[in-house]
Amino acid sequence: MIRHHANFYTNRLVTEWLKNGKIIIACDLDDTIIPYNEEIKENCKKMVNLILECQEQGIYFLINTARSKEQLKQAKQQVESLGIEIHGINEMHQEWDKPYGLNGKLYANIFLDDRGGFWDTYWTLSNALSIVRHQRKNGNKNEQ
Numbered sequence: 001m002i003r004h005h006a007n008f009y010t011n012r013l014v015t016e017w018l019k020n021g022k023i024i025i026a027c028d029l030d031d032t033i034i035p036y037n038e039e040i041k042e043n044c045k046k047m048v049n050l051i052l053e054c055q056e057q058g059i060y061f062l063i064n065t066a067r068s069k070e071q072l073k074q075a076k077q078q079v080e081s082l083g084i085e086i087h088g089i090n091e092m093h094q095e096w097d098k099p100y101g102l103n104g105k106l107y108a109n110i111f112l113d114d115r116g117g118f119w120d121t122y123w124t125l126s127n128a129l130s131i132v133r134h135q136r137k138n139g140n141k142n143e144q
Helices: 008-020 036-053 071-081 118-137
Strands: 023-027 059-063 110-111
Touching: 008 036, 023 036, 036 059, 036 071, 036 118, 059 071, 110 118
Parallel strands: 023 059, 023 110
Antiparallel strands: none
16 A cells, blocks of 8 residues: 555545546535624634545545435535535435445544544544545545
């Protein structure tokens, strides 16, 4: 395996991104990309901007929320109003043909969540994005 980054998780994310052309991002909503608490409004904005930058390099974006079924239409509208293209809500996108990501568990290359290490995943994704951009600009041999 080629080492793109010293951090195992960043390296794995970069490797999967370059190999597959896209990654799957599963993302919580409240206090991750949609501010529920006013004091973290800027953090949410930073995460949204990072996701938008990632879209340019190829992602599938899955909403991964505990909101009720009745609230999902509003959630979809909120996320789309941010400019984020959605490929699934609490389920895999329609083109998914892999034997995992079943039985109620989403498969993703990275999960973004305010309660699951917001800044850790932010920096892992940000670093991976920088490396992917650099590799693609310089003609990465590992990408299919």
